[in-house]
Amino acid sequence: MLVGQEFDKLEDGYTEKIRRWVPHYDELIRSLVTGLPNDFEPQTTLDLGAGNGNSTFAVRQRFPEVDVVLVDASAKMIASCAERFGTSDAFTYVEKYMQELSFMPKTFDLVVAGLSLHHLLEADKQGLFSRVYEWLRPGGRFLACDIFVDTKDEQNHQQALAEWERIAREQGSSDEDWQYLMEHYAEYDHPDSFDDQMKWLRESGFPQVSIAFSRGYFGTIQAIKPMD
Secondary structure, rough: OOOOHHHHHOOOOHHHHHHHOOOOOOHHHHHHOOOOOOOOOOEEEEEEEOOOOHHHHHHHHHHHEEEEEEEEEEEHHHHHHHHHHOOOOEEEEEEOOOHHHHOOOOEEEEEEEOOHHHHHHHHHHHHHHHHHHHHHEEEEEEEEEEEEEOOOHHHHHHHHHHHHHHHHHHOOOHHHHHHHHHHHHHHHHHOOHHHHHHHHHOOOOOOEEEEEEEEEEEEEEEOOOOOO
């Protein structure tokens, strides 16, 4: 089953589920905007892997007038976003995989990815980072919150999974929840470390790359495109 179809099954009650399953979920989503400077005023935003729109909601709370393009591979998630935000010209809904996207250069001021990049393989992340750099206007920012794990280091990998399980259970996840999460993880998830992803962002052209927020193996990276 493709990951878009998998998320079709998760759409009903998604936010309630994800708050049980993902450590620090609300903090992670808020971190996509809380660290942005007061003089940063985006006109257009791209939401990569929008899900049911929680990242877009956070962006619009901070920037009520910003136009948003929401992208997700799940038809049901995109329909949920359209129901949530409506059909005004401020919102554009795109049912596609991130790897399939194409936009004109210098289209967006802000690009966000809320817990979506871990569905991409290493080469697909690198390719996406290069395209995001092109899509951003000078001075634009890319922020992605996610799980960051060096899966090539088995000890590090197992420590990350143990921390995830501990916190997920503290947040109300059941045995059935954890079994599902590990089956989903084995089938669809391809996390990479903070260091690797920051290196790939720099190689894509971003001179300023930093960790904007971190809680153990979960956090947010920020990359800034220089002014012309």
